[in-house]
Amino acid sequence: MGICYFPGGLGQGAGAVMKQAGRTMTSRGIFARLRRRLRGWKRTLLQLVGFSASLAVAGCAGGGFNDMFSGIGPGAEQPGQQQPATPRPGGARVALLLPLSAPGATGALARAMKNAAEMAMVDAGKPDITLVVKNTSGTASGARMAAQAALSEGARLILGPLLASNVRVVGAQARAQNVPVIAFSSRAEVAGNGVYLMSFLPSSEVDNVVRHAARSGRKRIAALIPESDYGRVVGRALKAAVKKYGATITAEERYVRTAYGLKAPAQRIARTVLAGNADALFLPEGPKLLAAAGEVMTAAGLSPQGAQLLGTGLWDTPRIRTVSFARGGWYAGVDPRLVEHFARRYRQTYGGTPPRLASLAYDATSLAIALKRYGGFNDAAITNREGFQGMNGLFRFRRNGLIERGLAILMVTSSGPQVVAAAPTRFTN
Numbered sequence: 001m002g003i004c005y006f007p008g009g010l011g012q013g014a015g016a017v018m019k020q021a022g023r024t025m026t027s028r029g030i031f032a033r034l035r036r037r038l039r040g041w042k043r044t045l046l047q048l049v050g051f052s053a054s055l056a057v058a059g060c061a062g063g064g065f066n067d068m069f070s071g072i073g074p075g076a077e078q079p080g081q082q083q084p085a086t087p088r089p090g091g092a093r094v095a096l097l098l099p100l101s102a103p104g105a106t107g108a109l110a111r112a113m114k115n116a117a118e119m120a121m122v123d124a125g126k127p128d129i130t131l132v133v134k135n136t137s138g139t140a141s142g143a144r145m146a147a148q149a150a151l152s153e154g155a156r157l158i159l160g161p162l163l164a165s166n167v168r169v170v171g172a173q174a175r176a177q178n179v180p181v182i183a184f185s186s187r188a189e190v191a192g193n194g195v196y197l198m199s200f201l202p203s204s205e206v207d208n209v210v211r212h213a214a215r216s217g218r219k220r221i222a223a224l225i226p227e228s229d230y231g232r233v234v235g236r237a238l239k240a241a242v243k244k245y246g247a248t249i250t251a252e253e254r255y256v257r258t259a260y261g262l263k264a265p266a267q268r269i270a271r272t273v274l275a276g277n278a279d280a281l282f283l284p285e286g287p288k289l290l291a292a293a294g295e296v297m298t299a300a301g302l303s304p305q306g307a308q309l310l311g312t313g314l315w316d317t318p319r320i321r322t323v324s325f326a327r328g329g330w331y332a333g334v335d336p337r338l339v340e341h342f343a344r345r346y347r348q349t350y351g352g353t354p355p356r357l358a359s360l361a362y363d364a365t366s367l368a369i370a371l372k373r374y375g376g377f378n379d380a381a382i383t384n385r386e387g388f389q390g391m392n393g394l395f396r397f398r399r400n401g402l403i404e405r406g407l408a409i410l411m412v413t414s415s416g417p418q419v420v421a422a423a424p425t426r427f428t429n
Helices: 014-018 028-049 104-123 140-152 164-176 202-215 229-245 259-274 287-299 318-322 336-350 358-374
Strands: 092-098 129-135 157-159 181-183 195-197 220-226 248-255 280-282 308-310 330-333 388-390 393-397 403-406 408-411 418-421
Touching: 092 104, 092 140, 092 358, 104 129, 104 336, 104 358, 129 140, 129 358, 140 164, 157 358, 164 181, 164 195, 181 358, 202 229, 202 308, 202 330, 202 403, 202 408, 220 229, 220 259, 229 248, 248 259, 259 287, 287 318, 308 330, 336 358, 358 388
Parallel strands: 092 129, 092 157, 157 181, 181 195, 220 248, 220 280, 280 308
Antiparallel strands: 330 408, 388 393, 393 403, 408 418
16 A cells, blocks of 8 residues: 555644744643644545545644754744754654745745645644755755755755755755755756656646546547747647547647737637537636637637637636636646645634645645655655655656646636546556
8 A cells, every 4th residue: 555644734723833833832722622623624634535544643742843843933044044953753854945035926935835834744743754944045055055954964855945946956965965855846857866846747737637538538639839838848748648548639739928929820720620620629828818819719710619628737726717718628636625625724824825836845744754654765665656645635756756646627617616527546557
């Protein structure tokens, strides 16, 4: 059986507890409530996704969190300067590298990811790891300093960093000491040689939606793909997926990512579908340009019912429901109930709605805890073929460092995404 872990949870009042991370907490009442809520959230998640396995939820014992966290409090904002805590007996040091002091959205995301990692530590009860947080500042030099500090302090696994340029630097340093890295970049080219990507990769999204389309009888696919790095990634993924699932690409058009640039290619694709040469239409574009493409195709006489629309993670935004042409379209993503489960718990603990990517840090930290308990920080355990269950559902790592996810198939509706095919609960190959 593969290594599995199941997220627990915190209820009301958890925010006050989390804010004291790194300080001693002795209130028996707080921990009693935490134990009850951890059990309750575990039951809720099991019911949501139908997990057949179970995990005994360890209660929080009295005392402090100094044996669990390191460098997460005030004054930990300079690259590589955090002071480690004394690990608990038998514990292993795991470093979390994030651009905590980076400006704008990058820094905000990093801080939310740190919060999510802390939440995973608390949910685990008594994890056998010490989480050491290092600030990369979002720069290559900052990442180098943070990795050096983490490795010199004995880190046996590195989670992060976030940015592709930082991953390259950290991966090289970690590789020299045979320490695996589970990073958060979505740039596939930085994976491999001991670097694994805990991210939402477009290739996995394309694979899942094409698999469902083919099994539903939509095997003749026309594609309208942007001329961009993203377009080239999803274009390659589409070619691999149709070969894998016995489908074909009947027409493909590329366009410059402007409303004017997509007009003529969209018209040509519409004519292909209207001629009966495709029963599915692949449109890997965000809401704004997707709406523009829809207007062009509608003017050409193509209705959304003319072919099954297929999208990618760019559709995974509340704004997609405002695009009338996209309604009824399919894309692969995390079950919305799991997304809301994490967001609700985060709000109860820290306040505010977390960025979607914050959940990756929760899963990476939970994975580190599971690896320490059952397999160790080695390639064989990380690439377990049966995979893992996380806050974002089923996943596993390939030996090339890329992640494979078992995703739900979602349909765009005016009221939000609707699950048309549940995510798999296990990998079958």
